[in-house]
Amino acid sequence: MSTLPHGYRTVVVPPERRDEFRAVDDLAFAGWVDPEIAEILPFPVPEDRMVAVEGPDGGLAAVHGSYPFEMPVPGGTVACSGLTWVGVRPDQRRRGLLRSMITTHVERSLERGEPVSALFAAEAAIYGRFGYGSASDSVNLTLPRGAALRPVAGADALDVRLERLGKEHEDLAEELHRRAGAGRPGWMPRPTAALRARLVGDPPAWRQGFEPMLIVTVRDGDDVRAAAAFSRKEGWGEGGPEYKVKVRWAFALDPAATHRLWSFLLDLDLTSTVETPMLPVDDALLHLLVDPRPIQRRTGDNVWVRVLDLPAALQGRRYAAPLDVVLDVSDALVPANAGRWRVAVGADGAATVTRTEADADVRLDVRELGALYLGGRSATALASAGLVTGAPDALARVTAAFTSPLAPVCPWVF
Numbered sequence: 001m002s003t004l005p006h007g008y009r010t011v012v013v014p015p016e017r018r019d020e021f022r023a024v025d026d027l028a029f030a031g032w033v034d035p036e037i038a039e040i041l042p043f044p045v046p047e048d049r050m051v052a053v054e055g056p057d058g059g060l061a062a063v064h065g066s067y068p069f070e071m072p073v074p075g076g077t078v079a080c081s082g083l084t085w086v087g088v089r090p091d092q093r094r095r096g097l098l099r100s101m102i103t104t105h106v107e108r109s110l111e112r113g114e115p116v117s118a119l120f121a122a123e124a125a126i127y128g129r130f131g132y133g134s135a136s137d138s139v140n141l142t143l144p145r146g147a148a149l150r151p152v153a154g155a156d157a158l159d160v161r162l163e164r165l166g167k168e169h170e171d172l173a174e175e176l177h178r179r180a181g182a183g184r185p186g187w188m189p190r191p192t193a194a195l196r197a198r199l200v201g202d203p204p205a206w207r208q209g210f211e212p213m214l215i216v217t218v219r220d221g222d223d224v225r226a227a228a229a230f231s232r233k234e235g236w237g238e239g240g241p242e243y244k245v246k247v248r249w250a251f252a253l254d255p256a257a258t259h260r261l262w263s264f265l266l267d268l269d270l271t272s273t274v275e276t277p278m279l280p281v282d283d284a285l286l287h288l289l290v291d292p293r294p295i296q297r298r299t300g301d302n303v304w305v306r307v308l309d310l311p312a313a314l315q316g317r318r319y320a321a322p323l324d325v326v327l328d329v330s331d332a333l334v335p336a337n338a339g340r341w342r343v344a345v346g347a348d349g350a351a352t353v354t355r356t357e358a359d360a361d362v363r364l365d366v367r368e369l370g371a372l373y374l375g376g377r378s379a380t381a382l383a384s385a386g387l388v389t390g391a392p393d394a395l396a397r398v399t400a401a402f403t404s405p406l407a408p409v410c411p412w413v414f
């Protein structure tokens with residue numbers, strides 16, 4: 001049950017109050033919805049997933065929403081409630097409204113049969129207390145023009161085509177997005193039309209001096225093997241042109257297309273630097289660079305994961321090695337997850353998760369379980385920080401079973 005101050009109540013926001021919902025987030029995030037932007041980028045939270053806390057005066061004091069994701073996990077997908085648009089009016093802060101909304105979010109997600117929640121954190125210090133663990137990192141690169149790439153056979157034979165980005169590219173972009181991330185945990189497909197529109201929407205108010213967006217496609221005949229959406233900003237220094245290239249997204253289906261795509265972006269006339277979008281920490285571009293040292297890289301936390309229904313979540317993914325281990329899990333917010341669980345993984349990588357009275361091999365909070373869930377963190381490494389405890393052998397077995405061959409990442413902020 002959520003606890004709210006006297007006179008406040010939780011409400012599912014009907015469509016006719018959508019503008020009020022948005023107005024709370026505008027106050028919380030210092031935003032302002034230009035009608036032109038709203039026209040190009042429709043409000044993306046599905047109607048039955050807009051939830052708020054109404055104050056004693058009948059106005060909305062705090063809001064949150066969620067997206068219905070099928071989240072890629074090692075070996076499959078899991079229904080995931082993507083927490084988003086969390087905002088509390090600045091004059092209503094720190095009286096427990098977020099805490100209450102998280103309780104509501106957990107309850108509603110479980111009722112819908114979503115065993116996992118995920119989010120991008122506006123501030124990293126907020127969500128750990130609610131059992132969300134930082135499950136992946138991403139990296140943004142700034143590359144000098146002309147950064148050399150190791151050769152890839154077949155790359156030079158591919159064609160490139162440059163066009164202005166438009167609505168007509170939306171289906172192509174979504175398909176490439178989905179296929180380029182095959183096998184990568186956390187790589188969320190966009191589940192609604194409004195979210196897909198954000199792949200190609202280019203409101204002038206967001207350009208900040210950059211040109212209207214372009215799309216470059218890499219082709220083998222008629223077969224599009226890669227694409228990137230990007231734009232350039234004019235700039236002149238004492239030594240000549242210093243245009244910037246900013247890449248919004250880049251998706252490639254094979255090594256040759258990856259090489260051709262980045263070779264094109266790294267050698268545009270007049271430009272001096274290229275900024276990448278969020279990339280996985282093991283992205284192919286990092287392996288292709290002849291000299292990665294001059295590259296500026298900024299690593300940040302990417303997706304956070306909250307296990308809501310422990311057995312369903314752990315049975316919803318596959319494991320990289322056989323395992324038979326007893327986990328002792330603490331969960332202050334969802335008591336049904338707390339206690340000892342036997343996780344038995346067979347040769348097929350599938351897990352059976354059952355309650356047990358047996359002694360625990362590994363002890364951890366549900367927050368760390370969320371961190372491990374996508375396969376991008378090591379139980380042994382978390383133990384070195386005192387966040388997980390257990391014998392070294394048990395920790396190593398958990399690490400080997402939970403790991404993913406590809407680092408988890410979500411390439412877009414939701």
Ligand SMILES: CC(=O)SCCNC(=O)CCNC(=O)[C@H](O)C(C)(C)COP(=O)(O)OP(=O)(O)OC[C@H]1O[C@@H](n2cnc3c(N)ncnc32)[C@H](O)[C@@H]1OP(=O)(O)O
Nearest residue numbers: 028084085086087088093094095096097098099119122125
């Ligand atoms: C998934 C997303 O949408 S991320 C977007 C989050 N939204 C924003 O950042 C917009 C601006 N900020 C806000 O709207 C609000 O300040 C929020 C949502 C961050 C917090 O809402 P509040 O109602 O003030 O939080 P609430 O009173 O429930 O606090 C719960 C706990 O979180 C802590 N907390 C709240 N905000 C923060 C923060 N920014 N940093 C660290 N701790 C925080 C509180 O201190 C409290 O701690 P406690 O459990 O030890 O008592």
